[in-house]
Amino acid sequence: MKFSLRNILSKVKGLDSIGLSGGNGGNPVSAQFSSVPRSKRTDQFMHSLELINGTSARTGMIALYRFMRNCVPSLNAAVWTWVRLAAADLSYDIYDKSGEKQDSDDIRGTVDSLLRRLYDNRYQRFGGTDALLIEFFNTLFTTGSVCGELLLNESGNGVRQFYFIDPATISFELDRNSEWHIYQEVDDRKIDLDKPSTYFYGLDADTTDPWGRSLLTSVPFVARVEQALMSDMHKSMHNAGYHRIHVSITPPEMVPGEDRDLYVSRANSYFDETVRMMKDFEPEDNPVTWDDVKIEYIGPASKISSSSSWYLNHKAVIEEICAGTHLAPFMIGYSYGSTQTWAEFNFELMQRQLRTFQNAATGFLDWIVSIEFALRGIESRCRFRFENPISVGLLDRRRAESIEIDNVIKQLDSGLITRDDAIRRLSAVE
Numbered sequence: 001m002k003f004s005l006r007n008i009l010s011k012v013k014g015l016d017s018i019g020l021s022g023g024n025g026g027n028p029v030s031a032q033f034s035s036v037p038r039s040k041r042t043d044q045f046m047h048s049l050e051l052i053n054g055t056s057a058r059t060g061m062i063a064l065y066r067f068m069r070n071c072v073p074s075l076n077a078a079v080w081t082w083v084r085l086a087a088a089d090l091s092y093d094i095y096d097k098s099g100e101k102q103d104s105d106d107i108r109g110t111v112d113s114l115l116r117r118l119y120d121n122r123y124q125r126f127g128g129t130d131a132l133l134i135e136f137f138n139t140l141f142t143t144g145s146v147c148g149e150l151l152l153n154e155s156g157n158g159v160r161q162f163y164f165i166d167p168a169t170i171s172f173e174l175d176r177n178s179e180w181h182i183y184q185e186v187d188d189r190k191i192d193l194d195k196p197s198t199y200f201y202g203l204d205a206d207t208t209d210p211w212g213r214s215l216l217t218s219v220p221f222v223a224r225v226e227q228a229l230m231s232d233m234h235k236s237m238h239n240a241g242y243h244r245i246h247v248s249i250t251p252p253e254m255v256p257g258e259d260r261d262l263y264v265s266r267a268n269s270y271f272d273e274t275v276r277m278m279k280d281f282e283p284e285d286n287p288v289t290w291d292d293v294k295i296e297y298i299g300p301a302s303k304i305s306s307s308s309s310w311y312l313n314h315k316a317v318i319e320e321i322c323a324g325t326h327l328a329p330f331m332i333g334y335s336y337g338s339t340q341t342w343a344e345f346n347f348e349l350m351q352r353q354l355r356t357f358q359n360a361a362t363g364f365l366d367w368i369v370s371i372e373f374a375l376r377g378i379e380s381r382c383r384f385r386f387e388n389p390i391s392v393g394l395l396d397r398r399r400a401e402s403i404e405i406d407n408v409i410k411q412l413d414s415g416l417i418t419r420d421d422a423i424r425r426l427s428a429v430e
Contacts, residue, residue, distance in 0.1 A: 041178045041207055058211065062143045062168040065216045069142050072223050074318060075216060077332035078325035079141050082215065085350070086357045087133040089387040090365075094380055107380055114372050120151075120161045129365070135164060136361060143167040144212035145202040149193075150368060152375070159372045162199075170200070172210050180210045199367070201360055219324035226317040233314070249274055250292035326353065351388060358386045 068075050092111065096102045119127040119135075140146045147165040152158065165184060170193075172180045182200060184191040193200075202212025216223075249271055254263045274293060281287065287295060315334075322329050328346035329335070362384040369382040405426060412422040 037178065039178075041174055041180075059168045061214075064220060065142050065214050068216055068220065068223055072227065074226065074321050074332055074334075075219065075223060075325070078321070078327050079138065079215065081327060081331050082141050082325075082357075083134060083137040086137045086354055086361070087130070088354075088358070090129055090133070090384060091387060092365075092369075092382050092384045094382055096381075097379055102380065104380075107378060110372065110376065110378065111369060111382055114159055114369065117160070118162050118368065120163050132162065133361060136364070137357065139164070139167065140201070140203055140212075140357070140360075141215040144214035144217070145170070145200065145205070146364075147193075147198070147200045149195075150197045150199065150371065156375070158375050159368060162368065165193075167211070170211070199364065201364065215325055217324075219321050222317060222320045222324060226314070226321060229314055229317060245278075246296050247274070247278055248294040248296075250294075252292070326350075354388065358388075362386065 069079050070076065094102050094104060094107050094111075115129045118129060119132040121127060121131065124131055136146055145167045147167050147170050149163045149165065151160045151163055153160040169184050169186055171183045171185050171190075173183065175181045182193045182198065184193050202210055203214070205212040251267050252270055254260075274289065277289075278287065287293075289295075318329060318334055322332065322334075325332075327350070328343070330343055331346070331350070365384045366382060369384075372378075373380060373382070408417070408422050408425050411417045412419065417425075
């Protein structure tokens, strides 16, 4: 018995009610779909970017993120850590048209030459992809996006360099097809960047926010609290560090028959002399007075409890900052007694997140090399990958591999699996 698409769809409950099983001829499924969207995107996010003193709110936010990255130690450490971990050692493989690996010195020489000259800072000698990736990830994590243009050499037969564009100058507009159109706004001019040579990548971008989101998006308020706490702690510790002294002077007794004005003058003179003596003290001096002068120390009742309170408050704020930047405290230099297992778990989790960022970077480099190959008539493909060697938990992984290999060998010896199955399973062991 033969089944047609129409017969199958007509037997599925509910499909007939939406018209998939019928139609006025032609393919009953494709007739219900369109090549253009019926819905429309909105620019509500654009309307939220109000102008502040002639500058868009996004430009102000990026300036704030850069300031925070440069001036707040915990945030500087967070961005620094993410950037240096993401920009790991880079390697690549060359494939021919059939998908087989090829090892050609000429093609590798072309790729190596491109990678050496790709970074656009001509004063940074031998920067290459190392410097390129540092700026790529630094800009991505700080501003939430990376943008630039791919430039060709004068003869047009090869790539010259990648020219970075400040994401703070990038703007988007919805065209009549409900698609985002990219521009650059500089000196009251709008430059059209909707070209094949333009590269743009937004971190966690979506249909309403094509710019992407900075790694620091959720921490400005907490960072402000942390800096205020540090300022208050500095004032408090400075005050506690320099002892405050309270000097009490008992007024002299009035001599019988002494005129009241003379008595007041004599008392004030005695007070002023004591004050001058206290002001002229050197660090090694000690006060010598009559017993009518009382000197006592003013300070916190318990310095230890005061310091502990500051430590606990600051720890809570730092943990909020770490949560906002997706890092554990020990990753930015704070040690709060985490166990080795907990630290290894956090590091493994971070490695998994790194792969998503690195996939964007490898796609970026693959795109550049593919254009270089097309311009030079090279019918090959280049695929980049990051080397992320992990020594944490290496012994446990080797033990697990050993157990898995022993299990496969035992199953092979028992006849439970074939030799090909054993080879396939062993090749999958990491």
